[in-house]
Amino acid sequence: MKIRLVMVGAAALGLAACGGNTGAVSDPSDRVEIDRNPFPSTYTPYPSQPTLIKDANVLDGVGGAWAQWDVLLVDGKIAEIGDDIAAPDGAIIIDSSDKWVTPGIIDNHSHLGVYPSPSVSAHGDGNEISAPVTAEVWAEHGVWPQDPGFPRALAGGVTSLQILPGSANLFGGRGVTLKNVPALTVQGMKFPNAPYTLKMACGENPKRVYGYGGGRFPGGAPYSRMGNVAGYRTAWVQATEYKRKWDKYADEGGDPPNRDLELDTLMGVLSGDILVHMHCYRADEMALIMDMSKEFGYTVSSFHHAVESYKIADKLAEYGVCSAMWADWWGFKMEAYDGVRENIPMVHQAGACAIVHSDSDIGIQRLNQEAGKALSDGRRAGIEISKAEAWAWLSANPAKSLGIFDQTGSLEVGKDADVVIWSGDPFSVYSQAERVFIDGALLYERGNPALTPVMDFELGQPGEGDLK
Amino acid sequence: MIRTLLLSAAVAISAPIIALAQDVAIVNAKIWTGTDAGTLENATLYLSDGTVQGIGINYAAPSGTPTIDAGGNWVTPGIIAPFSRVGTVEVGAEDTTNDTSAGGSMFSVALRAVDGFNPAATSIAITRIEGVTHLGVAPANGSSMIAGQGFVTDTSGDASSVLDERAFVFIDLGETGAGLAGGSRPAAWAALRGAFADARGYPGRFMAHNEGDTLTRADAQAFGAAVRGQQLVLIAAHRASDLRLIMDLKIENPGLNLAIVGADEGWLVAEELAAADIPVIVDPFSNLPASFAQLGATSRNAERLIAAGVATAFAHLGDNGHQSRLVLQSAGNAVANGVEFDDAMAAMTTVPAAIFDLEGSGTLTRGSAANVVIWDGDPLEVSSAPTAIFIAGEAQSLETRQTKLRDRYLDLDRSEKPLAYPR
Numbered sequence: 001m002k003i004r005l006v007m008v009g010a011a012a013l014g015l016a017a018c019g020g021n022t023g024a025v026s027d028p029s030d031r032v033e034i035d036r037n038p039f040p041s042t043y044t045p046y047p048s049q050p051t052l053i054k055d056a057n058v059l060d061g062v063g064g065a066w067a068q069w070d071v072l073l074v075d076g077k078i079a080e081i082g083d084d085i086a087a088p089d090g091a092i093i094i095d096s097s098d099k100w101v102t103p104g105i106i107d108n109h110s111h112l113g114v115y116p117s118p119s120v121s122a123h124g125d126g127n128e129i130s131a132p133v134t135a136e137v138w139a140e141h142g143v144w145p146q147d148p149g150f151p152r153a154l155a156g157g158v159t160s161l162q163i164l165p166g167s168a169n170l171f172g173g174r175g176v177t178l179k180n181v182p183a184l185t186v187q188g189m190k191f192p193n194a195p196y197t198l199k200m201a202c203g204e205n206p207k208r209v210y211g212y213g214g215g216r217f218p219g220g221a222p223y224s225r226m227g228n229v230a231g232y233r234t235a236w237v238q239a240t241e242y243k244r245k246w247d248k249y250a251d252e253g254g255d256p257p258n259r260d261l262e263l264d265t266l267m268g269v270l271s272g273d274i275l276v277h278m279h280c281y282r283a284d285e286m287a288l289i290m291d292m293s294k295e296f297g298y299t300v301s302s303f304h305h306a307v308e309s310y311k312i313a314d315k316l317a318e319y320g321v322c323s324a325m326w327a328d329w330w331g332f333k334m335e336a337y338d339g340v341r342e343n344i345p346m347v348h349q350a351g352a353c354a355i356v357h358s359d360s361d362i363g364i365q366r367l368n369q370e371a372g373k374a375l376s377d378g379r380r381a382g383i384e385i386s387k388a389e390a391w392a393w394l395s396a397n398p399a400k401s402l403g404i405f406d407q408t409g410s411l412e413v414g415k416d417a418d419v420v421i422w423s424g425d426p427f428s429v430y431s432q433a434e435r436v437f438i439d440g441a442l443l444y445e446r447g448n449p450a451l452t453p454v455m456d457f458e459l460g461q462p463g464e465g466d467l468k
Numbered sequence: 469m470i471r472t473l474l475l476s477a478a479v480a481i482s483a484p485i486i487a488l489a490q491d492v493a494i495v496n497a498k499i500w501t502g503t504d505a506g507t508l509e510n511a512t513l514y515l516s517d518g519t520v521q522g523i524g525i526n527y528a529a530p531s532g533t534p535t536i537d538a539g540g541n542w543v544t545p546g547i548i549a550p551f552s553r554v555g556t557v558e559v560g561a562e563d564t565t566n567d568t569s570a571g572g573s574m575f576s577v578a579l580r581a582v583d584g585f586n587p588a589a590t591s592i593a594i595t596r597i598e599g600v601t602h603l604g605v606a607p608a609n610g611s612s613m614i615a616g617q618g619f620v621t622d623t624s625g626d627a628s629s630v631l632d633e634r635a636f637v638f639i640d641l642g643e644t645g646a647g648l649a650g651g652s653r654p655a656a657w658a659a660l661r662g663a664f665a666d667a668r669g670y671p672g673r674f675m676a677h678n679e680g681d682t683l684t685r686a687d688a689q690a691f692g693a694a695v696r697g698q699q700l701v702l703i704a705a706h707r708a709s710d711l712r713l714i715m716d717l718k719i720e721n722p723g724l725n726l727a728i729v730g731a732d733e734g735w736l737v738a739e740e741l742a743a744a745d746i747p748v749i750v751d752p753f754s755n756l757p758a759s760f761a762q763l764g765a766t767s768r769n770a771e772r773l774i775a776a777g778v779a780t781a782f783a784h785l786g787d788n789g790h791q792s793r794l795v796l797q798s799a800g801n802a803v804a805n806g807v808e809f810d811d812a813m814a815a816m817t818t819v820p821a822a823i824f825d826l827e828g829s830g831t832l833t834r835g836s837a838a839n840v841v842i843w844d845g846d847p848l849e850v851s852s853a854p855t856a857i858f859i860a861g862e863a864q865s866l867e868t869r870q871t872k873l874r875d876r877y878l879d880l881d882r883s884e885k886p887l888a889y890p891r
Contacts (some may be wrong), residue, residue, distance in 0.1 A: 057534075099626055117758050118757050120759070148756060148757055313880060314880045330870070331559060331591065332561060334562060337559055340873050350880065369797065376852075376853070377853075381878060427849070462736060463765070463766055466764070466768070468769050
């Protein structure tokens with residue numbers, strides 16, 4: 001069977017197609033519906049013990065900072081935050097009087113798994129460059145869970161991350177949000193209930209890969225930024241039509257529309273189920289994309305790389321889009337030429353959503369330092385931001401951009417106990433993640449071989465189980 | 469006081485003539501000397517005629533010398549980023565601006581990276597204001613495993629900033645070199661042996677055969693100094709077995725002046741590297757099995773190499789056309805992973821100065837070149853930045869294209885006129 005259709009009941013459809021209309025409308029319970037989750041998460045939190053982190057410097061990720069403060073983790077959740085919390089029976093107590101505690105870092109731009117280490121030719125699974133519009137591909141189908149980059153990121157305090165397709169295409173495909181737990185399958189890492197995302201790309205990459213790739217790919221377009229925008233709009237027009245057919249079918253019945261995997265994804269965006277993450281460096285292009293999103297009735301969740309966000313930070317704040325940025329990358333291509341070290345604090349100052357992202361298997365290991373650079377460069381330019389506020393760049397804001405802030409991204413009672421204990425001020429180059437909890441389970445402890453993941457690839461190789 | 473001095477320096481720099489180094493005394497400084505004197509607290513440093521003329525805790529510069537009060541902050545020698553492409557590429561992906569490699573060239577050793585050097589490249593000032601006063605700039609591999617000759621420059625941006633136009637020959641003997649040599653490590657080593665014979669046989673064998681085994685006539689001539697040990701040969705390799713072959717090369721050719729860049733598996737052969745007296749330039753960030761040549765990569769590499777007595781310098785090898793400035797952050801990470809602070813500082817000052825034979829650089833002692841950075845905090849800390857920089861005694865501008873872009877957009881007020889006007 002080429003197309004997978006799943007029978008669902010009327011309640012699951014959530015569509016009000018009957019009730020007092022003409023008798024010509026068929027019973028909605030007969031409808032077929034697209035299975036929106038055919039590769040469901042199999043992740044469940046690992047066993048944990050109640051853990052009381054005592055007397056720490058705490059940054060809660062949403063602007064709060066306390067000294068000599070306690071954080072209690074119970075049953076995988078943040079149970080309590082406060083002064084002098086009494087330890088429940090059987091709790092592990094971690095004296096953290098010279099330590100810092102933060103929410104786990106969330107990187108909303110990673111290619112771990114799809115461009116894993118070692119970067120041999122067989123491992124290049126991050127760009128389906130066969131066409132400029134490949135909204136039908138899903139990053140999770142290319143993720144190699146054995147990438148040694150995952151445990152390195154864990155040692156850097158990263159508890160969740162978004163794996164994105166690359167930026168060769170106008171529509172690169174779906175991203176996937178993971179809990180950073182070692183697993184044999186990508187389903188074993190998938191963040192439960194995280195919405196799907198769609199990777200799109202502005203600018204140089206699509207036109208270079210297709211137009212200047214020698215016309216090797218169907219159509220040869222785009223050759224230009226004009227072609228980029230025409231390519232997006234053409235696809236959105238098709239998606240709008242496709243959605244209209246499915247909506248009509250849901251209302252009126254009849255034969256279901258022909259299934260199209262590419263348009264499924266785009267329809268998900270137009271329905272508000274799938275969040276758009278768009279690689280876009282230049283300010284002028286971001287402004288065009290914001291207009292285009294209004295034309296078709298969707299919202300961009302986050303501009304990625306966003307090297308020129310500082311030029312239009314007020315406009316980005318007004319629209320309500322996040323910018324996922326590096327601290328200091330610049331110059332490797334023309335659209336990155338105007339990079340400045342104060343981009344992140346300047347976006348923050350304008351009241352827009354600022355995120356520190358990596359796009360790098362090296363950078364993801366020290367996103368805290370990248371935030372530290374941005375914070376101090378901002379201060380030198382006269383932008384006063386507290387460390388407590390700045391931690392939002394690493395946890396709350398990326399969580400919001402991924403649609404998981406109701407579950408993680410801050411130290412608030414009831415949220416997932418995704419927590420890092422740092423050896424010192426986490427904005428310092430000298431500080432390291434000492435303990436990393438995911439859903440309350442201690443999954444990394446620096447210097448403890450029993451709590452240091454060693455991927456299959458690393459077994460029997462030089463440096464197996466070494467300090468990394 | 470600092471502001472006044474820097475402003476006058478900026479004016480001097482913008483003048484068409486080369487500014488003369490000014491006499492200056494830096495007082496109340498915490499000076500990392502790079503010598504047995506260690507770190508001096510509350511010390512004075514006196515710069516005159518482009519050199520350090522005096523230094524000490526109970527030392528006073530001649531009266532009337534313009535003075536900068538460092539306020540107890542760190543003062544260090546200018547940082548040396550030893551493996552860079554800064555100044556030879558403006559925009560990485562734009563080939564017309566990128567002179568790092570030449571995939572279509574018939575030459576190898578004869579390629580001199582300095583011919584592609586633009587001291588006015590924006591990356592020079594952008595690198596300088598992070599405290600990097602000197603660069604080892606290597607060509608990148610294009611058509612040959614022997615990329616060509618690298619140079620050493622300061623980051624003043626002056627026309628005369630190059631200190632050594634032909635500082636080293638750069639060769640890749642890892643996966644890149646193997647690929648360019650025909651597809652295998654044996655092909656690379658055969659080509660290297662051929663190149664040695666060509667250079668040693670120059671010009672005789674070119675009269676007899678009219679061509680070398682590996683090299684063109686121009687390349688063989690250019691390789692002469694290196695094969696005779698009169699020029700540094702810098703070799704890129706990671707895998708322990710590759711590093712052993714390089715040590716064997718030195719045993720077979722004891723006069724060679726060799727150094728290795730990369731060396732992610734250096735810790736596996738650290739004792740041998742120390743015994744062979746071969747220095748290494750490593751990237752402390754490198755801790756992933758990025759290739760099968762780097763399976764043993766670990767953030768502890770630097771610590772173990774230094775403990776074994778290997779002369780170890782640091783470089784940031786990622787996008788080193790623009791981000792060589794991150795050597796300081798990488799050094800901080802090395803300290804977090806077991807390296808002593810003084811060794812991390814040495815890895816960006818005295819060790820690369822020794823590798824490139826830069827006499828007087830990398831230290832602050834009487835007679836040192838007046839390459840000096842005043843910091844607003846711990847130089848290895850990501851929150852720190854220079855407040856003043858001197859190269860050969862000349863105060864440097866702290867303004868770059870990036871700082872001008874920042875200042876233009878700091879307040880996004882478009883109400884009076886477009887933002888293309890303020891600057």
